[in-house]
Amino acid sequence: MLKKIEDHLGRLIEFEYPPKRIISLCPGITDTLFSLQLENEIIGRTKYCIHPNDKVKTVATVGGTKKIKMDIIHKLKPDLIFAEKEENTKEMVEELEEFFPVYVAEVQSIKDAYRMIHDVGVVTNPEKLAEQLVTTIKAKFHKLPQAHGKRAAYVIWRKPYMVVGKETYIHSLLEKIGFINPFTELNGRYPVVSREDFQNAKLDYLLLATEPFPFQEKHKLEFAEFLPNIEQIIVDGEMFWYGPRMLEATEYFKDILGDL
Numbered sequence: 001m002l003k004k005i006e007d008h009l010g011r012l013i014e015f016e017y018p019p020k021r022i023i024s025l026c027p028g029i030t031d032t033l034f035s036l037q038l039e040n041e042i043i044g045r046t047k048y049c050i051h052p053n054d055k056v057k058t059v060a061t062v063g064g065t066k067k068i069k070m071d072i073i074h075k076l077k078p079d080l081i082f083a084e085k086e087e088n089t090k091e092m093v094e095e096l097e098e099f100f101p102v103y104v105a106e107v108q109s110i111k112d113a114y115r116m117i118h119d120v121g122v123v124t125n126p127e128k129l130a131e132q133l134v135t136t137i138k139a140k141f142h143k144l145p146q147a148h149g150k151r152a153a154y155v156i157w158r159k160p161y162m163v164v165g166k167e168t169y170i171h172s173l174l175e176k177i178g179f180i181n182p183f184t185e186l187n188g189r190y191p192v193v194s195r196e197d198f199q200n201a202k203l204d205y206l207l208l209a210t211e212p213f214p215f216q217e218k219h220k221l222e223f224a225e226f227l228p229n230i231e232q233i234i235v236d237g238e239m240f241w242y243g244p245r246m247l248e249a250t251e252y253f254k255d256i257l258g259d260l
Contacts, residue, residue: 005123008106008115009085015101018125019079024049025065025092026084028243029105030056032117033082035133035244036126044076051238051245068092074099082120086168086189109172110141113242133244140250145257147178152205153198154181156237157213158222160192170240177253179205195226203230211237233257 003017023044024030030049033042039055044062060076063069065087073081078100083093085106096102103123105116114134121130154164154174164170166184174181182201183191198206206223208215220232238245239252 005103007103008112008119009104011104013080013101013103015080015103019123021077021079022082022124023062023073023076023078023080024082025062025068026082026087026105027051027065028087028107028113028241028245029082029084029116029120031241031243031245032120032130032133033124036121036124036129038124038126041124043078044073051241051243066092068096070095080123107169107242108167109169110176110242111172113169113246114138116242137246140247141176143250143254144177145254147205147257149178149180150204151182151202152179152207153183153193153201153203154207154209154235154240155213155215156190156209156211158215158219161194161198162190163193165189165191169242173240173249177257198223198227203227206230206232207235208232209235209237209240 001017002014004012004014007013020041021043022033022041024033025046027049030045031051034052034055042059045056045059046063046065047061048065049056060072062072066089081096081100081102083102083104085104093102093104107113107116117134118130121127152174154170156162156164163183165186165188168189171181183193206227208219215234217234223232233256235256236252239249
């Protein structure tokens with residue numbers, strides 16, 4: 001049957017319910033769909049949708065999160081396509097919606113992540129499984145380690161340096177752990193910063209993410225030149241993804257952050 005529902009941007013989407021041929025263009029949503037036991041319905045994903053890694057390999061790749069292959073998507077004939085406002089471009093969504101129903105989610109906080117999981121369950125049918133997943137994540141997040149107001153920068157890029165700013169899921173997670181993010185006053189969700197910006201931020205910790213830029217131990221020397229007394233931690237960027245990766249986050253943060 002046909003169903004109409006509003007997505008996170010207030011767009012009215014009409015699609016065949018429950019959808020039997022689903023494409024996801026966002027890694028966190030792809031991971032969520034698999035966790036809701038929809039592996040038989042998922043027919044397409046981006047090359048960055050790598051979880052769960054034992055299952056996504058059998059799903060067709062339709063390009064990246066910013067550039068897709070329309071010819072492949074047309075051949076797959078999806079009933080529904082999931083996109084995310086930050087991960088995917090407006091132009092991509094506009095091109096796709098000329099031919100297919102496109103549900104756009106928006107995740108800028110932990111609360112939004114819970115909403116996304118719930119709504120994906122509503123749209124695809126396994127609503128109870130979605131609620132169970134949210135409940136389990138919430139229980140685990142109550143046990144996150146606490147940084148007690150320590151100041152930390154989460155660095156995502158090199159040349160130029162880019163950090164996580166306001167209105168992002170990662171910032172929301174840092175706050176939940178108890179960090180103070182000094183770069184929320186800058187313009188943009190992922191502002192470019194200078195060495196002087198780092199020095200003036202009065203940091204306690206520098207969190208160097210393994211993605212999208214693959215920071216490694218060798219990069220610590222570079223930062224130590226101008227931040228000699230700041231503790232640097234290489235963090236697994238995938239642990240800062242929303243969706244089922246949130247289940248692993250609590251134990252990961254306990255291991256890597258220890259007693260802050």
